Amino acid sequence: MSTFTTIKVPKDLRDRIAALAAHEGTTLAGALTHALDRADEQAFWQQVHEAHAHLTSEQRSAHGDVGVATLRENLADRSDDQISAAGDW
Numbered sequence: 001m002s003t004f005t006t007i008k009v010p011k012d013l014r015d016r017i018a019a020l021a022a023h024e025g026t027t028l029a030g031a032l033t034h035a036l037d038r039a040d041e042q043a044f045w046q047q048v049h050e051a052h053a054h055l056t057s058e059q060r061s062a063h064g065d066v067g068v069a070t071l072r073e074n075l076a077d078r079s080d081d082q083i084s085a086a087g088d089w
Contacts, residue, residue: 049075 009017014028021031 045075 017028017031020035021028024031024034026034
């Protein structure tokens, strides 16, 4: 069973969370969970992007242009994000 706690947030933030929850058809907790999950995923992919941006030509060549092209295609492909958001894994 989950343990609950109360957090104090400004009313305007509560209203934003409530609007997001209504839009997503979920609870306030669900909206916060989804928002944090999206932020975590975005931070992960930003780190991947930054790590690959610093690769030298030699490092890129070692993996082949196909690997870099595939990474670019995967980062640009929003269908994975839509699958994740829908929870259809």
